[in-house]
Amino acid sequence: MKRKTLGNIEFLSEIVESIFSSVELQQVLNVIAEKATVVLGADASSILLIDFGTNELSIRASYNLSPEYVKIVKAKVGGELSGKVVVDGKPLYLADAKTYFGKKRDRLSLKWIKKEGLVSVIALPISTREENIGTINIYFKKHHSFTDEEKKIISIFAQFSGIAISNATFFEDRKRKIRALEALNLIGQKISSVSDFKSLVEVVYGETSKIMRTRNFYLALYNKEKHEINFIIYVEEGKRIKRRKRKLKKGLTEYLIKTKKPLLLQKDVLEKSKELSIRALGRPAKCWLGVPILYGAKLLGVIGVQDYEREYVYDEDDMKVLLTIANQTAVGIENSRLYEETSKMAITDPMTGLYNIRHLYNVLAFEIERSRRYGLHFSIIIIDIDNFKVYNDKYGHLLGDKLLRAYGQFLVKNSRKVDTVSRYGGDEFVLVLPETDKDCVLHVINRITKKLKNHIFNIEGRRISLAVTIGESSFSEDGKTSEKLIRKADKNLLSRKRRKEK
Numbered sequence: 316m317k318r319k320t321l322g323n324i325e326f327l328s329e330i331v332e333s334i335f336s337s338v339e340l341q342q343v344l345n346v347i348a349e350k351a352t353v354v355l356g357a358d359a360s361s362i363l364l365i366d367f368g369t370n371e372l373s374i375r376a377s378y379n380l381s382p383e384y385v386k387i388v389k390a391k392v393g394g395e396l397s398g399k400v401v402v403d404g405k406p407l408y409l410a411d412a413k414t415y416f417g418k419k420r421d422r423l424s425l426k427w428i429k430k431e432g433l434v435s436v437i438a439l440p441i442s443t444r445e446e447n448i449g450t451i452n453i454y455f456k457k458h459h460s461f462t463d464e465e466k467k468i469i470s471i472f473a474q475f476s477g478i479a480i481s482n483a484t485f486f487e488d489r490k491r492k493i494r495a496l497e498a499l500n501l502i503g504q505k506i507s508s509v510s511d512f513k514s515l516v517e518v519v520y521g522e523t524s525k526i527m528r529t530r531n532f533y534l535a536l537y538n539k540e541k542h543e544i545n546f547i548i549y550v551e552e553g554k555r556i557k558r559r560k561r562k563l564k565k566g567l568t569e570y571l572i573k574t575k576k577p578l579l580l581q582k583d584v585l586e587k588s589k590e591l592s593i594r595a596l597g598r599p600a601k602c603w604l605g606v607p608i609l610y611g612a613k614l615l616g617v618i619g620v621q622d623y624e625r626e627y628v629y630d631e632d633d634m635k636v637l638l639t640i641a642n643q644t645a646v647g648i649e650n651s652r653l654y655e656e657t658s659k660m661a662i663t664d665p666m667t668g669l670y671n672i673r674h675l676y677n678v679l680a681f682e683i684e685r686s687r688r689y690g691l692h693f694s695i696i697i698i699d700i701d702n703f704k705v706y707n708d709k710y711g712h713l714l715g716d717k718l719l720r721a722y723g724q725f726l727v728k729n730s731r732k733v734d735t736v737s738r739y740g741g742d743e744f745v746l747v748l749p750e751t752d753k754d755c756v757l758h759v760i761n762r763i764t765k766k767l768k769n770h771i772f773n774i775e776g777r778r779i780s781l782a783v784t785i786g787e788s789s790f791s792e793d794g795k796t797s798e799k800l801i802r803k804a805d806k807n808l809l810s811r812k813r814r815k816e817k
Contacts, residue, residue: 340483344376347476351453352378354472355465358456359433362441363390363397364449368602368625372397372449380454384427395421396438397450404447406439406470408461435459439473443481451476495526495636503643512651516547519618519644527633529620531600533558534608534644536616537572544568547616552623565594567605571617577606579634582626604629606637610645618644666716667723669744670737678735678747679797685749686790694748694756694789697804698726698763699812701782703742714774721772722781729766745801753789760785784812 344362351360359379363372372390374380390397395416400407409415412433416425428436435455440447451473502522516534523529532550537543546558563569570593571578580587580603588595605619618641622628662674670678682693700722707715719742726736726744735747748759764785772779786808788794793803 340480340487341376343479343483347451347479348376348378351451351469351472351476354469355437355453357453357459359431359454361385361388361452361454362449363452364441365392365401366625367627368622370626372401375449381431384431388424388427395419395424396436397452400438400440400450401447404440404442406437406466406473408466409436409438410458410460412436432456435461437461437469439469441473441480442477443484448477448480492632495632499526499636499639499643502640512648515644515647515651519640519647520548520550523618523620523637523640526636527620528622528628531621531623533619534616535568535619536608536648537614539614544572544617564596565592566596567593567603568617568619569593571605571607571619572614575607575609575614577604577634577638579604579629579631581629598623601626602628604634604637606634606641608641608645608648610649615645615648664738667720667738669723669727670735672737672739675735675737675739675745675747676797678737679800682747682749683790683795683797691750692752692790694751694753694759694787695800695804696746696748696756696760696763696785696787697739697801697808698744698746699784699786699808700742701784701812701815706779710774710777714777717774718772718779718781721774725767725770725772726763729763745804751789753792756787756789760787784808784815786811 348360348362351362352358359377361374361377361380364375365372370392372392374385374388377385392398393402396407396409412428412435413425416428431454433454434457437453439451439453441449441451453469502518519534520529520532523532529550530553532548533546534548535544535546538545542563543560544563545560549556549558563572567578567588570591580600582602584600584603585595600621600623602625603619603621605617607614608616608618618637620629620633620637662670662677664671679695685691686693703715706718710718719738723736723738723744726746730736730746731748733749737745737747739745746759748756751759764783767781767783770780772781786804786806788800788803788807790800794800
């Protein structure tokens with residue numbers, strides 16, 4: 316090994332050249348850790364950097380140390396060894412590390428120093444232009460006295476290492492921003508191609524997760540009329556959780572709804588929330604970021620991310636990225652709503668709000684196929700209001716329309732969730748009853764007839780009673796096609812009407 320002196324320019328230039336050979340942060344750290352041992356002919360080394368979220372130094376790169384040591388050993392900023400060096404900005408030389416940690420009563424450090432067989436240690440600050448960001452620790456497994464020459468050499472090495480790490484960190488940050496821009500472009504493309512709302516939400520969550528930490532994430536929609544928040548997706552510690560709708564309170568989400576502005580709380584979330592008259596709900600976060608979903612001036616909801624363990628997880632750049640995502644999401648939400656409304660209009664009767672004849676035939680086709688495949692039965696009933704023309708002539712068509720709407724809702728209320736209620740035309744309605752055979756459909760008819768007999772419709776201050784005639788048919792006894800089933804039910808209805816008229 317070359318003799319390490321300040322006069323050996325060739326040796327130092329080789330070391331410096333090696334630590335500047337890459338701009339990838341982790342690779343730079345690994346090279347520095349390895350070369351730190353070469354500089355002094357040491358046995359092992361580690362690089363500890365500050366996690367500003369936890370205010371701790373943790374090992375980000377090491378050379379010739381056990382994985383257990385690397386995983387477990389940490390230092391509080393202001394604590395012993397690395398914690399002291401990063402605050403003071405001065406190197407610390409320990410010829411006898413065991414005695415040092417013994418006097419400090421630092422049992423954890425003493426335990427691991429013994430376990431790794433480390434005797435002498437030097438800790439040097441890693442400095443950027445603005446602050447100390449960590450330390451380089453170099454270890455010897457035999458007693459080592461540090462000469463003035465060695466101290467000068469390692470000081471120069473630490474200075475160049477700080478520059479290399481600063482450059483790599485800058486490059487890493489630029490790469491992160493480029494990735495964010497690429498991801499934002501991709502999100503925009505995906506959102507514009509998604510028409511249904513559920514898929515839209517999954518795209519937003521999935522693509523946001525590629526850009527920033529979303530271990531705790533939610534997307535909530537705001538219902539202005541009901542003063543209500545609906546959590547469409549809620550992720551806590553990486554797991555999906557179902558959250559119920561809730562009325563507005565005084566939480567962080569409500570603050571964004573009220574102000575229509577983003578909010579970033581990088582630390583002291585509870586204290587800063589109180590200053591803003593916010594009553595933070597649920598588990599206290601260490602860092603919180605939320606942005607409104609705005610479509611023009613219209614507030615649609617809120618996207619929020621948070622971290623329960625670390626401060627400073629999110630910054631201003633994250634807020635700008637999340638705002639862009641929220642703006643794209645707003646367009647996607649409006650597009651999906653328009654799509655859903657258009658789709659609903661295509662299968663909905665505009666006057667009653669029930670399904671129309673088009674959707675009825677789609678349901679019938681589905682039930683026929685399902686019943687054929689699994690050997691099931693289903694039935695349909697056609698309901699005709701007796702003498703409905705009398706109500707139109709007596710009270711006018713506007714009241715007649717209201718009466719039809721009220722009667723349609725009566726049928727929905729007195730049907731199962733699996734049943735399909737549709738307006739067939741005029742004052743005729745059709746119910747499709749899955750897994751209902753011939754015997755059961757007669758019970759359904761009797762139940763509807765009895766309930767209607769005891770029901771009074773209050774329309775514009777008038778109390779109105781209705782009487783109906785019902786016809787039924789069942790798959791597959793009365794037919795194996797939609798047309799035959801409708802024809803059979805209609806035939807039964809007309810037959811009963813004639814009997815009533817006699």
